[in-house]
Amino acid sequence: MRAHDLEVAGSRAFVLEEGRGVPVLCLHTAGQNGVQWRDVQSELAALGYRVVVPDLPGHGRSEPAPNGPVRDLGDYASWCEELMGRLGVERPFVVGCSIGGAIALQLAVRRGDRLAGVVAMAAHGGTDTVRMLSVGGLGRELVDAAAPSRSDRTYHGTLAVVGSSVPPGRAELIARMHRREDPEITTSDLIGWVTHDVRSGLPGVGCPVHLVAGADDLWLDAADVRHAADLIPDARCTFLPGVGHYPMEELPGFAATLHAWLTDLRRPA
Template sequence: MIEASYLDIGGCLSYVEQCGAGQPVLCLHTAGQSGVQWRHTGPALAALGYRVIVPDLPGHGRSEPAPGGPVTDLGTYSAWCGTLLDRLGVNRPFVVGCSIGGKITLDLAVRRGDRLAGAVVMAAGPGPGRVNLTGLRRELEDVAAPSRADRTQLGTLAVVGRKVPPERADLIATMHRREDPAVSGSDLIGWGTHDVSAEIGGIACPVHLVAGSDDLWLEPELIRQAADVIPDARFTLLDGIGHYPMEELEDFAAVLDGWLTDLTARQEKRR
């Protein structure tokens, strides 16, 4: 059963869903989206013995806007997630994130890795993401362009992997067009400016980096190279998958369970 609540974190009421019991796992969504991206994974992962925590970041989904307006610094979201974990009294959780959620996950691993059981970083690397910052900042001045929703849908389809059935890819893209362009544009500025490259060598928890071979938002080889810098990190390349593994893979909860089990084993070896 999913338990939903609103928590006052950082001055805004934030929507958080939880289900299951056991080892906690914080699941973070992508730019402009919400925890709905984990709607299939959450209950299935809970059935495997985890306590799954899925928030809507400030300004996303059912959460109120961030007090200062849309956020362009992903470090702000990372601090918010740290406060959320503290408020929930969560002890040594896994953190799993995709896209900006992946960058936030990596930021959390850098800032408080000694308090995490491990991190799964999907579709993200430690350096600034590939994006046109000038264009994004200009677009924020005119976020009501009628074509924006269509561009979001078509852009999402472009980064879904070739192995994803057409009807599933179309559902992913249709769900994504619901986003608030002011929020998603600000998120992408954060994607293009966030950089923890100089700090990943000191991460204190086991990390698993994941990239899709069909992801046009990044270069998988750069993600593999980052795994060489992070102590004891592992890298997985998903053939035929794009930017949204938790939405594209049919039984993602089972795949994630395997990764989390591996992180646990590696954590035990460190002790």
């Protein structure tokens, strides 16, 4: 395992890298960091991949973005492009979950001809049909007095959206790990989530794409995921029974599952 502390887009970024072979960029969810991939990266590296796991700006051990918390997921996509250039990553797979999945789809739209493929989990490239979040409500949460129990709500909200097949002890660990996030960063990420929309670019995506959603994900409408799959040429689409919003944390042996998906993306649809 190799750790990088390098400047990307004007601030210092922390990146873990492990293995050699086909590069895979793994992107975390809103407010979280690369630790979400801790159970995946070594096993995936052993399967022949060069696994790159960054902390996005303001997350984990990465410094904040120069202009403050990011509210446009396109800015994260640009940051990822610069990071890949700094590390010499060519034709990678990009795998992300939630805002990470949305960023992966943005990269597919912007530079799909330079990607080996994309696995976008818990994302569909647009605003939700049924909005569970609003920009106005999220903005109010940036005022400390309006959200005194944000960490508790993150904890309980995570427990609510973890899939029914996840053992209670594992669900508890996921929720307790998630509550360590920075509320300002998380809320800004979620503003980016509810305002991004790259659906108009999905028909022109130039790399294979696999959309993945947990059947128990309360934060995602399955119809939105299916619609996005219909827009992308030859896209794969999988719904995981008993899984919620965080497949890479919820599914045991997820590296092998991801390896199968990536192998499939190398074949004709």
